[in-house]
Amino acid sequence: MNDPKEALYYIDGVDVPETPPARDLDQEPWGETTVVGKPLPRVDGYERVSGTAVYPADMSLPRMLYGAILRCPHPNAVVRSVDTSAAAAMSGVHVVMSGFTPSSRALQAHRQLIESNLFNPHCRHEGETVAAVAADNPYRAQDALRAITVEYDVLPFVADERRALEPDAPQVREGGNQVSDTQQYQRGDIEQGFVEADVVLEEDYRCECEIHTPMELHGCVAQWDGDSLTLWESTQGVYNVQAQAAAALGVPLSKVRVVNRYMGGGFGSKLAAGKYTVIAALLAKEAARPVKLVLTREETLLAVGNRPPSNMHLKVGVKRDGTLTAIQFTGTGTGGSQQAGGTSLLDWIVRDLYVCPNVRTETTDIYINAGPARPFRAPGHPQCSWALEQMMDALAQAIDMDPVELRLRNIPTVSQGRNNIPYTTTGLRACLEEGARSFEWQQTKDAITTESDSHIRRGIGVASGLWVAGGGGPPSTAIVKIYADGSVNLNMGASDIGTGTKTVMAMVVAEELAIAPGDVQIEWADTGSTQYATGSGGSKTVPTESPAVRAAAIDVKAQLLELAAGEMEVDASLLSLADGKVVAGGDSPKEVEISALRSLRRRGSVTGIGYRGPNPSGKAVNPFVAQFCEVEVNTRTGEVNILRFLGAHDSGRVLNLLTYRNQVFGGITMGIGYGMTEQRVLDVDQTGKMANKNWHDYKLPTALDVPADMTCLPIDLNDTEANTTGAKGIGEPATIPTAPAVANAIYNATGVRVTGTPIDPTKLVSALAAARGED
């Protein structure tokens, strides 16, 4: 089978896009580094704390108008008519468009973006686009939306995937509510595996729908200059947006320039253009003025992506010695009313994380009348981890084995889900062993069991994981330029979505050219002026871009040293760079300031190009993780206080310890939200509408929901096979096992297992009361 990650992050119809082969220059793995790996503050920290960083929503252009979108309030309805006349007559309102106005129909279909029309005549989820306006200010734009009258035929809906396959369920699409055939995977003999087991456990698990809600709202500013469009878009991938917007508008790629300097988080929901992107472009075209279109928080909760809810059943067999003999997994999920990957990668962890010869999985994707899923930080993995890691905990107890030990008995060295090709490195054992040691797992366990029986109970939990991608790969091109005075410019297409990409890349350049990272000026994320890059997602930005950047730096260095060799009359192989100088070693040491090189001054600059080379064939490159936590549970109220967390991560070489740590803590924080506070609530029995489409009722974790005591333990294995910087991704793996680690700790504290997210008092207090025999 093909690598499953390709379906998520790569391009339709092309296997793996490639860049030209890397130039044949020495790219030995780094040994000791002087800059790479250090905990350095960000090169763009100043901009982000001073208020000077301009995000798309901050843009202001002369004569700019403000766009807004009218959305369907029903989960399933046909738009009969849209009366825009009152809105169009309002002062300060410049454009009003709907599915009944001509401009919106002059669009090419684009499968990923627009299934039919921009303004779909059949709205299959609450929040589907119905009309749009552009006005002098955002208040006026909302006034105009209020003045639009829409006639709907409101249809029956189904908003719960657990009911959508029932025979009398309303049909979301013609052809039934099952998206496609159930996906199956099998290896070994599952029945024989269960026969060989000493203990077999079965359990149902459910994960609620989680919504990305990055702090910055989705949106863009669109401006036409003749037939050329510029979009300042809050996106993870400018080239993705360029391709999709150009396709939808039917214009060449060269006529769409997408720029994204600063952006306020995406988590997968900003990998693609939105309908709002195309709407902004059309409004701007029709108004002949720039348009800023920033969604409301409500719109972002309804219509621009989510992590699908998952219903999972696991049956696992284990021998007394901890050997797993069989795993059977059944999962259903929903990407909403569109084909949006409702069960993407849902079973991957079951297939690949632990050694087990006999595995069978089945996943079924189901339509419901709700907003579309989009990739969300490790698609499928946190769900599967929630199930498998709680199951591992239960199995450990059933065979009276420590849960860390049970995991250690089943460490894989090959990717079983990919026909047993080896991993370049498997840090899982080190994550578990060193993590347990650093966490003082055994000592804490001993201390807890001897405690008194207060109604406040302590417990510890562990969970491990891996991420299917995280190795990165081609294509990527980077350019490093040395100016006549020796200062340096890096040009790359990748977005820095807050993970510190720019800082890490500046450090890579600095390492090779022996300068300070802050001295590297960076041009990034602009289809008009920077190199091609895939979207920043999938924990692949650092392992994809850093080898290309390193190659470009090595290339430019080689050219510079050749120039210097001529002038210094020394063989280039004896030259190196230090502190802005070219230094000749050997018997007669010499040095020349780079700015003093005449040939460089004549040329003005030297330009190095780097390409991302291919990944090692026949190998899997994946990051691994084990996380540990300690909790305190109030058994009277079901309140959980998470006391501390430790994340032990094998993500290859650490390129910047400070931003790496930030990723780990951020992943844990998001995982705490997933496990403890967040869920989409649909009014499934009455209206199908989302009940909690705001940030008070959709509860992100706050500063009071996470422990201040978090530890990041990098297992720095320096994966020399993976790529030329040895780095693997960290963003995704950091959030995968967090929620089940907490669930396991709660079980350890109370003896109560909660198999559905989120574990807030509404669930836990009832479970605790039931365990005490109360009703």
Next chain:
Amino acid sequence: MIPEFNYVRAQSLTEAQQQLSTDGARVCAGGSDLLGCLRDEVFDCSKVVSVTGLDELRGITRSRDGGVNIGALTTIAELAANSTVQELYPGLAQAAAEVASPQLRNQGTIGGNICQKPRCWYYRGEFECLRKGGDTCYAMAGENQYHCILGGYRCYIVHPSDTAPALLALNASVQIAGPRGERVVPIEDFHVAPRDDVQRETVLEDNEIVVAISIPQPASGLRSSYRKVRARGSWDFALAGVALALAFDADRVTGGRVVLSGAAPIPWRSREVENTIIGQRIDATLAREAADAAMSEAAALKNNGYKIPLFKGVIEEQLLAIASA
């Protein structure tokens, strides 16, 4: 984006009342609840009458009877940090500290806090619910995990305030200015249950304004506390809360009040708990008995059955805590 409204900044209480006497006028004190309601179009508003210039409504003063008088415009943060309140009525200071978030505590006023509109997601959302003049309470058969288990009748909201239960426990009263002069309403009679009027939360007339809240001198041996259980650590309303104001003679409860938040459409005085503990020494058995009694009349909806063990747990915990304080 908030729809249009006219704006008047009142220079006197009298003027504010006059301005509020026109249809569709709404008073704005801290404004945090009002602006949220306007943005969500929960109700119409043609005119916002700001009283923020009326500084005579601000501040906490000691009254002659030994209690305190809290101006309606006193912010929640000021209330939480006030040393007199902390000393005399720690339960009220604790309740104030549990309200919303630091920013909203700096903005929201005590007058506004007790007059808050419900936080029911149907009421706040695009649903023509009973309380907004429609004919259905969507919570009855819908997603009612955060709704009431006591006092529901046609409408199943919970009262969102943390300070109101503490004030009710402390036997506070509300000073109200209206066209016919001032009136004083015990806070116990201030909130309106859906059984009495499903579209009102308080007894305030449209042109009346809360000017102050007064709390009597604490009885001898009075201890007070407020405890709130919520789904997340900040910016969240009570899943269950309990305000206690109990007078003790040595270790025996001689009187006082027990008020539940997150339980009912109004701050809910639990006479069942009071009757169980008054005159008694609180021990583990009595605390459990009182907690069970508190829930004897509770009726759960589809998704809020957890509130019954939750209230029992938190009442038991808090009674034992205050008894040993």
Next chain:
Amino acid sequence: MAHDRRDHDEKAADTSGISRRGFISRVGAGAAVVAVASKASAESAKPTETMQATELSRITLTVNGQQRQVLVEPRWTLSHVLREELGLTGTKVGCERGECGACTVLIDGKPRYSCMTLAVEAQDADIVTVEGLMDGEDLGPTQEAFVEKDAFQCGYCTSGQILAVEGMLGDNPNPSLDEIRIGVSGNLCRCGAYVHIFQAAQRAAELKQGVGGES
């Protein structure tokens, strides 16, 4: 610090002595109240302010120490006016509903959500935005601490977090870890940089007191 405040409150109680209707004496709710009260008395002769919904009215805002005149509709929030009318886009908008804190500014020294404050209601106040924490082109101590501790990822909540810390430290220069956590609990960070934000707040307290070579 709690002690200092109480002392101050009691002093205010003894000396300010503003009485209302002759039967109560003021015990004070803090310095801010006293300051506001004195400002109000100077304004008591002001005529009634009325603004029509459909008209732009001129108001004066004091932002980062400068008086700014601006035409507004009564419904315009402070965050809208700061960003779209005054170009102070360091103040971000995440929810427009008082739920995320990205729009936090200081109003008379207190952190408030500018998306839940009408611009017209902010007229008599001192407003400080993240731009106002700069000393020319130099970062203020809280901003520096945020860079040093990497207390952000995407940076979109950061201005609000910084102002929440700034406001907290104004009240309480030596906050405990628990006080810091409460102090920033009105500011969401979806990237999850809270732990680094706690560290930055501690570092900012140090920097403001001259530890680490800063004043």
